[in-house]
Amino acid sequence: MTASPVVAERRRETRRVRVVSLILLALVVALFALSLSYGSFQISLPDIVRSLLGQPTPPQVDYIVHTLRLPRAVVAVLVGLAFGLAGAIFQQLVRNPLASPDVIGVTAGASSAAVLAIAILSVSSLTASAMALGGALLTSALVYVLSWRQGVGGYRLVLVGIGVGAALASVTSFLLTRADVRTAQDSLIWLVGSLNGRTWDQVKPLSVAMLILVPAALILRRAVAGLQLGDDVAKGLGMNVERNRLALLVVGVCLAGVATAAAGPVAFVAFMSSPIAVRLIGTGRPTLLPAGLIGAVVVLAADFIGAHLVGGTPYPAGVITGVVGAPYLLWLLATANRTGRGG
């Protein structure tokens, strides 16, 4: 008997994943170049390349590229990648498109901690980032422990996360009333997610974390493929379900945590990256890397639009992703309902 239909189909699916990933990668590179070159001071592409390679360039170019635009663009790529991966991990793990880190309390914990740091304790931005990361990890641990009951059922995790997140949101609003209105508004910018004024200080810890977390996420891709089939089937296939789920949750939470610490909870990126990736790939395979690339595209584009394309006042990236992401999400829901997949 011949295995050719199977081989052909597997090849088709693999090719599709590769083609989509390559196109997305090209988009990331293009947007990255655009955000280095465009601004109140235009820099030509050859000049950017020369500056990046350390060759002589016109005055000011080195400063603008290396100090102002490059760290910001790198943070955008890494943060987008992290949110996209984190969203894909959570959504495919819990088998629910709603289960992104911004819904199940992870970013709510980071937000409360950050507002406490910025508005009440008035600490430096780096300390605030560290506290945000701590808040994310602590909240996730709390949600995990509270949803443990002979294992962590998917729905229970989501519901407990929503509850904890709602309580933390009201803690955040409380903290906002306790601060001076200017500092409170600073924390508001952080709360919506912004890349404004990011420097190498943010890039370094973020890239170290990503060097560990991205490979970890890709190694765990196989576990995602098993857990997508449900706990019983996954166990039957010889998988240690609880251990794999915990590992995936830790990686997902850390990804969401470091991204939030670097740029704030950029609204909807984690939420929408994976559904878009699933649509582009269209075969039900776990879509971690494509989702991460979509996240990078979204954050780069949102930052660019917010900074240059919406009139006088520059808007933080999170406002753009929120305004674009929200209708997309509602549309996704409406179509999902109409085709009877909404649950």
Add this chain to the structure above:
Amino acid sequence: MPAPSTLQAEGLSLGYGDRRVVTDLTLEIPRGKVTVIVGPNACGKSTFLRGLARLLPPSAGAVLLDGKSIHAAPSREVALKLGILPQGPIAPDGITVTDLVSRGRHPHQGMFRRWTADDDNAVAAALSATGTLELAARGVDELSGGQRQRVWIAMALAQRTGILLLDEPTTYLDVTHQVEVLDLLVDLNEAEGATVVMVLHELNLAARYADHLIVMKSGAVVTAGEPSAVLTESVVEEVFSMRCRVVPDPVSRTPMIVPIGRHRSGDAR
């Protein structure tokens, strides 16, 4: 496919939280045979199957696979010997038939062992055994109920285990597809010598397709053995609290249960 391992329950008790569902059960699953577990609702038959498949840890006793406790063995090694298809599994949105069945190869792959021609052949064999090879490129969402169930069975077959456990593989299927699925499982048993254990609702189909029948009530085994020896009028009355006649099935000569109700039951009342 490896020769089927032995599978036994010893003093096995199972439950959820404080609630005991199966109590002190000791029995051996016959190797290379088709075993069917029957019993009224909530008798613990699905729980017992989940216990046999190590999906549920025992509160007392043990399940022995090749004489060793199944819970002590590494889960992946168990998955090379024993496959389980739970009741009503749900496929991820948009997944294709090939992709779903390929995931049955999970225990054969390691962190570093990549996909090989062997894996392709196992998947193709599973698809053709279940008559779903021509569906290879289709999405699972688009299939009919019977096709979908055959694809899930193909996933379990791709695992290539000597023992296959199935929890109500015929639920939600119409009678044509029920017979089709059961025929398929007997094919597998006859062609490959695999041990098949399944929970079934339909007594007459159970009696026809089982080599070995286990009858359960309230978490305990009432009787077990060849269907013709086990399914008597008194056993059915005791287990299902229903009076009946047992006559030979005109097609298969296996026992056939004919219920006696309060109405339209002629002289039997």
Add this chain to the structure above:
Amino acid sequence: MPDTRVRRTAALSTGLVVSAAALAAAALLSLTVGAQHIPFGTVMDALFHPNPDNGQHLIITESRIPRTVVGLLAGAALGLAGAVIQAVTRNPLADPGILGVNAGAALFVVFGISVLGISSLTGYVWLGFAGAAVASVVVYTIGSLGRGGATPVKVALAGAAMSAALTSLTTAVLLTDVATFDQFRFWQVGSLAGRGMDIALQGLPFVAVGIVIALASTRSLNALALGDDVAASLGQNVATARVIAAIAVVLLCGTATAMAGPIGFVGLVVPHVARMITGPDHRWLLPYSMLFAPLLLLLADVLGRVIANPGEVQVGIVTAVIGAPIFVALARRKRLAEL
């Protein structure tokens, strides 16, 4: 068993009377406790023979009485709305906050402050009300598209998505407008402080109509609780019943949010506590929820005044801190996990 039924009715009626008495006591407590210590005798005096020249009397009549009345109205509205939402969506975790009603009210309030320049609470009331109504209609419409109509999961998902969407729009406005943000952040926590009698009087008719509609629909809610198909076969017009219930919810939630700002968890938790006493019969569940919720709200408000004296912790924070653990406990229940 007619006998046990009579006895049950008697017990539940007695329970209602006891709850009403407890609520009255809580209201008195809310009048008595505050930043400035005022003896109980003076409180009673101010209540029955108010003297506008007496400073302590003025605190009672101008600050504490309106605040308590707003608490009573908002509480009753939230409790009833929660019970009705949970019945209609058959979702034990449904809550005005989760269904996007609060977020809708918030966006409209911000719009009012920022664009229309409204600066009084009296002005917010109408905007909050409109926002809550628009959000619930949109959530309900999206949630009921497709097969099976407005199933619990679809409505809850639509509500959560809607909340997220509206919140990011709200933030976008606030970022560029410090003055608006300064007003909004105090409304946003949910508080009874600083509410005058005019707010209570504006809210009263809406809450009253909402209460009447909700209490009149108890029988259809009982039918809906069995599922749409069974309800229809029992002769209930399912669509009509849902629309009527939705109108009650919008009136009640919208007004409560407009009066006191978004207050979470009360509408969620109270019906569950009431259900432990009454069982699933909405003819009892609704009146009990209507009494328990203001009881909880007033006690939480008093607690907020006591723990941070001479300042205060807003009631919305206190209810969140009390409510979140109960929400988590509910979510841990086995049956819920299979929602």
